[in-house]
Amino acid sequence: METLWLTVLGVLTVGYFALAGFDYGSGLLLALPRRYVSSHRKRDETYRLVTPFFLGNEVWLVAAIGVLFAAFPRLEGELLSGAHSTFTLLLAGLVLFMAAVQLRLWWWLVFTGALMVSVGWGLFLAHLLHAPWPVALVMPVLFAVHGWVFQTRRWKLFPVTALLCALPIPLAFSSIDVTGLMAHDDTLGLLAWVAVPIIPLVVLAQWSIVAISSR
Amino acid sequence: MSAVDLARLQFASTTSFHFLFVLLTLGLVTLLVVMQTRFTITGAAVHERMTRFWGRIYVINYALGIVTGIVMEFQFGLNWSGLATYAGDVFGAPLAMETLVAFFLESTFLGLWIFGWGRLNRWLHLALLYLTALTAFASAFWIMAANGFLQNPVGYRVDGNVLRLDDFGALLTNPAFTSALTHVVFAAITAGGVFMTGISAYHFIKRTPEVDFFRRSLRMGVVTTALATPALIGAGFAQFPVIARYQPDKTEAAPWIGAPLGFMILIGMGLTMISWLTLPLLVKDAVIRMRFPLYLMVIGIPFPFVAAIFGWMFREIGRQPWLIYGLLRTEDAVSHVDASQILLSLVVFTFLFLALACVDWALIARAVRRGPDVAPAPVSPMVVTL
Incomplete structure (x- = not known):
């Protein structure tokens, strides 16, 4: 059970960061002069490219937190409340980023939202590793690189940068010993019947969204 | 104000904002199902235009409401860690069902519905709206089941100083859940x-x-x-x-x-x-x-x-x-967090949600004023292109 649920949590978290990385990364790149993001000149193009993925990434985060709550109840509260202000920053950034992209508000608002989210995840990474705060800068840098690879359509590099964005948080998380923090097998067994078939279903459906919208 | 008071105020404010979006989402998706079914069967243009016009308002509201839900979910862990620690085994089950069965699938089906306009077979496209509506109601179902447990705890056993899930079926036949669910849906x-x-x-x-x-x-x-x-x-x-x-x-x-x-x-x-x-x-x-x-x-x-x-x-x-009636007091469930941190997040999120509600209102008003399309236009999640 422990391995199964750590895997489920890992898959959801990796899914979120792999999908969200180029979203936030694209937002961070808005601050660069256009000529550095070589293949196109207009900000509209940046937004147009991320459109099909837009509703797709946050659902992975929500699912991950749901699994964290139900399968690791003794860990979830301590983990989140232990980094209270980091999550305030991160979630405020998330609200700002999503609203600003959808409304096509000023580019610097999109940029600020993306920066808050990525620095927030960086601070959380530093918190998990008990590392000094400059470690936080790792996440915005990785997201920006991933965003650049996405925007310039360097598809060969894409899986590499996706993994680089996706792995730091789950790897840092794996240093936590979850023994005794998990739910009872009665709860876990029940939820396994739901969680295991749903993940491939969502992957298939999200892949279809991208396939349909690029037709 | 103490940390408990601030955390309660924040929960009240987040839930209220979130619920405003949820009500309209559930209400509109039900009406959309009727409209698009009529369009799919009759093929009449007026039903298609109605589905588009009201569908656009629905999508605006969904896309902005989604973020209030994310903050809502994090809040359990951020401010009320005592709840998960004590009752996560029981309360967490319907909550996880909601995120996995309902929300995870709902957003994905909605995405397919949005991008599938004019690109998919119209019966398949209708089926996607039915699935979106079904998972939206499933969302209400699981959230109310979780809330019903807080109002009238059932289906648990006490194991040391935590609760364990004993009878999942009891959570779903809880009288504090069933009548309230019907009430909320209507x-x-x-x-x-x-x-x-x-x-x-x-x-x-x-x-x-x-x-x-x-x-x-x-x-x-x-x-x-x-x-x-x-x-x-x-x-x-x-x-x-x-x-x-x-x-x-x-x-x-x-x-x-x-x-x-x-x-x-x-x-x-x-x-x-x-x-x-x-x-x-x-x-x-x-x-x-x-x-x-x-x-x-x-x-x-x-x-x-x-x-x-x-x-x-x-x-x-x-x-x-009580947070869980008769079992867990509200003051005992609050996280061990400084009151100033809760105050900060209370101020930040109340301000952001107020802005979000105003933006939602302004965008819906704009879509309403523009009226139905004369020429077909895509229903897109990017509000500005609507």
Whole structure:
């Protein structure tokens, strides 16, 4: 059970960061002069490219937190409340980023939202590793690189940068010993019947969204 | 204020904002199902245009409401870590079901519906809307099951100093869950009906050239309200015996708690009466030609939302001082976090959600003013391109 649920949590978290990385990364790149993001000149193009993925990434985060709550109840509260202000920053950034992209508000608002989210995840990474705060800068840098690879359509590099964005948080998380923090097998067994078939279903459906919208 | 008071205030504020978006989402998706089914069967252009126009408003509201839900979910861990620690095994089960079965799938089906416009077989496209609606209601189902457990804990056993899941079925037959779920579902459908009536009335006040389009919409809104409100009130009153049995002190939880309850009942009764009085006036469009009722319909739009917030206040404040009735006190569940940190997040999120609600209102108003499309345009999640 422990391995199964750590895997489920890992898959959801990796899914979120792999999908969200180029979203936030694209937002961070808005601050660069256009000529550095070589293949196109207009900000509209940046937004147009991320459109099909837009509703797709946050659902992975929500699912991950749901699994964290139900399968690791003794860990979830301590983990989140232990980094209270980091999550305030991160979630405020998330609200700002999503609203600003959808409304096509000023580019610097999109940029600020993306920066808050990525620095927030960086601070959380530093918190998990008990590392000094400059470690936080790792996440915005990785997201920006991933965003650049996405925007310039360097598809060969894409899986590499996706993994680089996706792995730091789950790897840092794996240093936590979850023994005794998990739910009872009665709860876990029940939820396994739901969680295991749903993940491939969502992957298939999200892949279809991208396939349909690029037709 | 203490950390407990601040955390409670934040929970109340986040839930209220979130619930405003949820009500309209659930209400509109139900009406969309009717419209698109009629379009798919008959192939009539007016039904397609109705699906597009109301669908666009639905998508705007969903896309902005989604973020309030994310903050809502994090808040359990951030401010109320004692709840997961003590009852995560039981309370977490329906909560995880909601995120996985409902929300995870709902957003994905909605995405397919949005990007599938004109690109998919129309029966397949209709099926996607049915799945979106089904998972949206599943969301309400699991959230109310989780809330029902807090109101009247069932299906658990005490194991040391934590609760364990004993009987999952008991969570789903909990009387504090079943009657409240029906009540909430019909409240959402009422909100959708009143909203649609009011917006259509607005267009008639503005002398819209789209007479057939808004005539159909107005009728649909009035009929929906008239059908939903008796069930809404019935399910509401059906909860009093349940409350008397499981939370006898509910009406004494705060000296003023009767006021929101009273206003909610008044609004519900008012909407039932007005919608039934309007039904005969739909004949030969009398209600539109009279014009005067149109203004009342526009004024009526916020009432179901206000009533819903009042209903929640009664249900949630009436549970105090318990977080899980009889088992876990609210003050014992709050995270060990400095009050200043909770204050910071309270201020930040209240400000952001207020801005978000205003933006939602402004965008919906813009989509409403533009009216239905003359030339087909894509329904997109990117609000600005709508």
